[in-house]
Structure formats: C-alpha cells, structure tokens
Amino acid sequence: MQKFTLTANQINNQTKQRISQTKMCKRVILSVLVIVCCHQLFYINGQRLLLETTFIYSFSSSEYNTVQVLSSAIVLQLIPWNIKYINADKATEYVGKEAYSKVQVAVIDTGVDYDHEEFRKRVFYINGYPYYYWGKSCITWGYNVITDEEGLEAVEDYDGHGTACVGIIAALNNDVGIIGVAPGINVYVIKRANEATEELTEESLNKIIEAIKIAAMGPDGIIGTDDDPEVISMSFGFYIDYPELHNIIKWAYNKGIVLVAAAGNKPDLGTSFPAKYPEVIAVGSVDENGHPSSFSSPGEIYAPGENIKTTFKGNGYAIMEGTSFACPHVAATVALMIAEDLKDKKRDLTPKEIREILINTAKQVNVNGKTIRIVDAYAAVKAVTSYNSNPSSDPPIISPYAYSLASSQEDFYENTTKLIVSWSDEYIIDPT
Numbered sequence: 001m002q003k004f005t006l007t008a009n010q011i012n013n014q015t016k017q018r019i020s021q022t023k024m025c026k027r028v029i030l031s032v033l034v035i036v037c038c039h040q041l042f043y044i045n046g047q048r049l050l051l052e053t054t055f056i057y058s059f060s061s062s063e064y065n066t067v068q069v070l071s072s073a074i075v076l077q078l079i080p081w082n083i084k085y086i087n088a089d090k091a092t093e094y095v096g097k098e099a100y101s102k103v104q105v106a107v108i109d110t111g112v113d114y115d116h117e118e119f120r121k122r123v124f125y126i127n128g129y130p131y132y133y134w135g136k137s138c139i140t141w142g143y144n145v146i147t148d149e150e151g152l153e154a155v156e157d158y159d160g161h162g163t164a165c166v167g168i169i170a171a172l173n174n175d176v177g178i179i180g181v182a183p184g185i186n187v188y189v190i191k192r193a194n195e196a197t198e199e200l201t202e203e204s205l206n207k208i209i210e211a212i213k214i215a216a217m218g219p220d221g222i223i224g225t226d227d228d229p230e231v232i233s234m235s236f237g238f239y240i241d242y243p244e245l246h247n248i249i250k251w252a253y254n255k256g257i258v259l260v261a262a263a264g265n266k267p268d269l270g271t272s273f274p275a276k277y278p279e280v281i282a283v284g285s286v287d288e289n290g291h292p293s294s295f296s297s298p299g300e301i302y303a304p305g306e307n308i309k310t311t312f313k314g315n316g317y318a319i320m321e322g323t324s325f326a327c328p329h330v331a332a333t334v335a336l337m338i339a340e341d342l343k344d345k346k347r348d349l350t351p352k353e354i355r356e357i358l359i360n361t362a363k364q365v366n367v368n369g370k371t372i373r374i375v376d377a378y379a380a381v382k383a384v385t386s387y388n389s390n391p392s393s394d395p396p397i398i399s400p401y402a403y404s405l406a407s408s409q410e411d412f413y414e415n416t417t418k419l420i421v422s423w424s425d426e427y428i429i430d431p432t
Contacts, residue, residue, distance in 0.1 A: 082304035087378035100339035109162030167311030181332035196431030233331035235324035237272030264297035303329035
C-alpha cells in the first residue's frame with residue numbers, strides 16, 4: 001500500500017472549514033488537548049486516495065496553539081491507463097450500473113479466481129471513511145469443460161490468464177486495487193484448459209467447440225433464453241482453420257451473440273482463428289501511445305494490450321501483455337453497448353449493427369501512414385442511443401485525430417508479476 005505526505009494547499013476548503021470550526025469551540029477548562037481526524041476521498045492522477053488528516057491542538061485560557069498537523073494519503077484504487085484511454089469510466093457512468101447489471105459476458109479461458117477481492121469486496125462509507133465487506137461475486141456462473149463440472153469452484157484458475165481477462169472486464173469499483181471496463185458486470189466463466197498455452201490436439205479443439213456451445217446456452221442449457229450471454233470473449237487463437245469451429249461460431253452468431261476474440265501474437269502469420277472468422281470481432285493490441293504493439297497480429301479494431309494492470313490468481317495483481325488482454329476491453333465495451341440498447345426493455349441491435357457502431361465510433365489513429373481504429377467505449381454507447389433514435393441513419397464516423405495520453409502514472413503494485421505471453425507456432429493454442 002502506497003503512502004505519501006500531501007502539502008497543506010492540497011487540503012480542501014471543507015477541511016479548512018473544519019479546522020476553523022474546531023478553533024471556535026468554547027474554552028471551558030484551563031488546558032486541554034484536542035485531536036481532530038478528517039477523512040476525505042479524492043482523485044489525483046487517476047488514483048483514488050483516502051486523505052487522513054489529524055490536527056492536534058492544545059489550548060489554554062489565553063490562546064490556541066497548534067501542536068502538529070499530520071496529513072497522509074493512502075492509495076485505495078487505481079484507474080489504470082487503459083480504462084481511461086478507451087473512455088470506459090465515462091461509458092459506465094453514461095450507461096449506469098443498473099442497466100449493465102442485466103447483461104452477461106461469457107469468458108472462455110483458464111478459469112477465474114472467483115473469490116478475488118475485485119469480484120467480491122464491496123465498500124460503504126461512514127463519515128467519509130471506507131468500510132469493506134465481502135458480497136456476492138460478480139462471477140455468476142462457471143462451467144469446466146475439462147471435467148464436465150458446473151459451479152464456481154469448478155473453474156478455479158491455476159494459470160492466472162483467465163483471472164486477468166475477467167479483471168479487465170469486471171473488476172469492481174470498490175476502492176481497492178483497480179477498476180474494470182464495466183465494474184461488477186455479470187460474468188460467466190467457461191474453463192477450457194488448465195493452462196493458457198497448450199498443444200492443439202483434436203481433444204483440445206473439441207473442448208473449445210464445446211466451451212462455445214455451453215457459453216452460448218448459459219446456465220439453463222437452453223439457447224434463446226434470458227440467461228444467455230450477450231457477448232462471448234475469447235482470448236486464445238491458432239493459425240489453422242477448422243470447419244467444425246467455424247460452424248459453432250456461426251451458430252452462436254446467428255443466435256444474436258456478439259463474439260470477440262484476440263487477433264493473435266504472431267503478426268507474420270496474420271490474424272489467428274477464431275478472430276479471423278467474419279462473424280468474430282478481431283482485436284489487436286496498442287500501447288499507451290496508440291501505436292500497434294510489435295507482437296500484435298492485425299485486428300479490425302484495437303485496444304490497449306501492453307502494461308495492463310489487472311487481477312491475477314491468488315487474490316493478486318499482475319502487469320499483463322498480449323492481445324489476450326486487448327480483447328476483454330472490446331468485449332466489455334460491447335456489453336455496455338447492449339446494456340444501453342436494452343434500456344427500452346428490448347434488444348434492437350443485431351451483432352452486425354453493434355459491430356458497425358463499434359468500428360465507426362472508434363478513434364482513428366494514423367501510424368506511419370496506416371490508419372487503425374482504437375475502441376472508444378464512450379463514443380460507442382452514445383452512438384447506440386443516437387442509432388436507436390434514428391435507426392435508418394448510419395452511425396457517425398469519428399474524424400481521425402492523434403490520441404495521446406497524459407503523463408504516465410507511478411507504479412502501483414510493489415510486488416507485481418509481469419507476464420509477456422510467449423509466441424507460438426500454428427500447432428499451439430496461443431493464449432494471445
């Protein structure tokens with residue numbers, strides 16, 4: 001936990017007023033020591049801080065004398081650069097928690113640390129001071145296709161890859177750790193493997209196909225019901241086309257599910273499958289300057305995929321890198337778009353229309369003469385509102401502009417793990 005001292009001019013007017021009020025208290029005894037402790041929450045450079053200021057006064061019958069003023073701030077929660085970069089914080093505020101809490105995102109991966117503080121820990125305040133309690137996990141359903149078991153315990157993550165992806169999507173706004181694109185959104189986790197990187201065999205391919213089918217049907221095992229996920233996020237890939245895989249992708253797509261996948265980490269081989277299928281939104285990776293990552297395969301849309309602070313197994317945090325971690329940004333953005341669409345109690349937009357809005361509202365960045373599109377969650381959800389009001393019109397196209405970040409943030413975690421996903425050949429399932 002990071003602590004530092006703030007200067008006096010960073011104490012706001014409310015605190016100064018409380019000091020003044022303390023000085024005005026009636027003197028009834030000759031000598032006494034008064035200690036006033038103030039708690040306030042605010043943001044500095046994307047970090048949510050708790051300012052704890054202690055004022056120690058001594059006074060006598062003649063005058064007041066300040067003995068000591070102690071001010072310290074504790075970093076409670078970091079808003080990672082990638083969340084601000086795609087305007088996810090603005091998008092969630094625009095859509096509202098009540099709306100997107102009715103949407104489900106299915107994540108097919110290595111499982112999840114469902115008991116992580118970012119998925120369960122809630123906060124409330126008394127006199128400006130945070131108090132925490134463990135609530136129900138936002139991971140609402142899990143299924144393990146390896147063991148054919150259902151339940152959250154069945155999808156325990158021994159690798160960390162899946163937990164990292166889920167954190168990018170749903171990490172709670174609870175004044176600890178980080179925050180996700182859609183904090184607290186309902187997540188289904190389908191465990192396809194114990195390790196993100198594994199040999200691609202007939203068995204592992206069949207598990208992926210089964211995972212997509214089970215994810216699409218939701219907890220009740222019936223396609224077309226209310227508990228079906230609106231989005232499926234797939235942070236894996238390989239460089240061989242399998243008709244059986246494409247068939248299940250087309251089946252889910254035709255049921256109205258939006259499919260999002262990582263483009264891959266091997267640009268010399270192009271976009272990996274399943275991202276390469278026309279029914280799937282392929283997501284490439286960019287760095288903090290909006291430049292395509294050197295490891296990224298081509299995507300039709302891009303999202304942050306470098307220096308991503310997110311959740312990790314064992315109730316931990318890690319800094320991740322790869323198109324695997326760009327993919328969840330887009331999947332969560334799509335979920336917010338659908339939540340906005342559902343505000344009138346019905347789903348109006350098809351997967352094709354959602355894709356068009358997502359692409360047309362993306363930030364256009366010119367890099368070395370090549371224009372790429374980077375997801376803009378806020379622009380996308382606002383465009384859904386406009387599109388529903390006038391569905392005969394095409395979504396607006398944002399004019400190209402250079403997109404830059406503010407000054408870099410300080411490292412937040414003292415003992416983080418940096419994982420750079422290794423490249424693979426066409427016969428290895430790439431965790432991307």
